[in-house]
Amino acid sequence: MSARMSLWPDDIETEAERLIADLKAAGLMAATAESCTGGLIAGALTEIAGSSAVVDRGFVTYSNEAKIDLLGVCEETLARVGAVSKETALEMVEGALTRSRADVAVAVTGIAGPGGGSAEKPVGLVHLAAGSKSGTRLHREMRYGDLGRSGVRLATLSTALEMLRDAAFAKA
Numbered sequence: 001m002s003a004r005m006s007l008w009p010d011d012i013e014t015e016a017e018r019l020i021a022d023l024k025a026a027g028l029m030a031a032t033a034e035s036c037t038g039g040l041i042a043g044a045l046t047e048i049a050g051s052s053a054v055v056d057r058g059f060v061t062y063s064n065e066a067k068i069d070l071l072g073v074c075e076e077t078l079a080r081v082g083a084v085s086k087e088t089a090l091e092m093v094e095g096a097l098t099r100s101r102a103d104v105a106v107a108v109t110g111i112a113g114p115g116g117g118s119a120e121k122p123v124g125l126v127h128l129a130a131g132s133k134s135g136t137r138l139h140r141e142m143r144y145g146d147l148g149r150s151g152v153r154l155a156t157l158s159t160a161l162e163m164l165r166d167a168a169f170a171k172a
Helices: 010-026 040-046 064-071 075-081 086-098 149-168
Strands: 030-034 055-060 104-110 125-132 137-143
Touching (some): 010 040, 030 040, 030 086, 030 149, 040 055, 055 064, 055 086, 064 075, 064 086, 075 086, 086 104, 086 137, 104 149, 125 149, 137 149
Parallel strands (some): 030 055
């Protein structure tokens, strides 16, 4: 790790560095589709020198309208199951893959808090999806708990980097 000051905790920076190097070696491009993280995943990846060789774009789709307009999430899905759902996360990753030059993508949607939670969807609930143009689709429902807004967002960032790696290097 370099002597420069980082915006990220060491474990996140280390994983982002490894992921960028591995994607570059494999000749893969990546995209992100982010709601509750508001661009943190793309930010962590682009903090790494040389990331322009592998990061195609990031979609920050905080509102439902942005999810529909930028990623093609179905209005019916949002009406039926809400933004914080497995279905929405999977549609977000699908949209990121079809609306970019990326080979792999990751998508996140959740409730970072401090408000906005309910009994069914508490603060700390995040749905993550990752996928590849070769057909891999992954989903995780994480219940981080009320770690505070920054805590939920950083925990989501860490899981998202792991899932992006899993989608990129999944064994067929």
